[in-house]
Amino acid sequence: MKTKKIIASMLFIGFCLVSHAQTTNKSKTGDQDNLTKEYFSQIMGVAINTTTSTKLYQFVYDWLGTPYRLGGDSKKGIDCSKFSLAVYENVFNTTIGYNSRNQYDNVTPIRKSDLQAGDLVFFKIRSKSITHVGVYLGDDKFAHASSSKGVMVSSLNEAYWQRYYYNGGRPKKDEDRIMTADASNYKEDNK
Structure with a gap:
């Protein structure tokens, strides 16, 4: 007992x-x-309002400060398109394309005033082609891999980003996407 x-x-x-x-x-x-x-x-002045946003913000927070590396896809170094791809694969469980132009081909364009957390923002920096991409967080803020400072959060209202802003976009449905890995354009896309 x-x-x-x-x-x-x-x-x-x-x-x-x-x-x-x-x-x-x-x-x-x-x-x-x-x-x-x-x-x-x-x-950062960004309102958190949904579970998806929390997962998105957590992912971005974990990557803040990661150095920029052209063609990189890890925390040792990453470029803008690989960062947005990593966000979509890890937060939204979807693939959006491998470079900024390919990603733009796979979104439905959205006016700046209609952007929602998780949408992509595209820039044409000193080029006629899309050269940079970021992930919109809300309140005019977006996360991206900057060639000078690595993964960071910036404001669309900053003069530099206003000058080069091209368009926003929301990923198309899976059946409407075009997935290509055109390496000939890759290096110039990811500044």
Whole structure:
């Protein structure tokens, strides 16, 4: 009888420890989510309003400061189109294209005033072709891999981005997309 009580007590203590560990893990995840929300809402001035936005902001937050590297696709270095591709693959579970022009071919153009979190923003920087892409976050802010500062958040209202802004876009349905890997245009696309 005493053995059963000891075993029951040990099981109870084990259960309590496991429950505490799970609560601590959830708490850490919750703390990280709160840090992300606080960063984007207070520091960046972006309102967080949906679960998708939270997942998007968390992904961007995790990549902030990643250096720029033409053709890069990891936290060691990434370029603008690979960053937007990574956002779409990880946050929205979809593929949008491999370079900025190909990505533009796979969106439905959207007026600047109609942009929503997760839409893409395209720029023609000193070119007649699209040369840069970012992911819209809301409140005129977008995340992108800048060739000078790496992954960062910028404002569409900054004079530089206003000057080169081309259009916004929302990905087309899967059956309407054109996926190409035209390497001949790749290097000049990702500045």
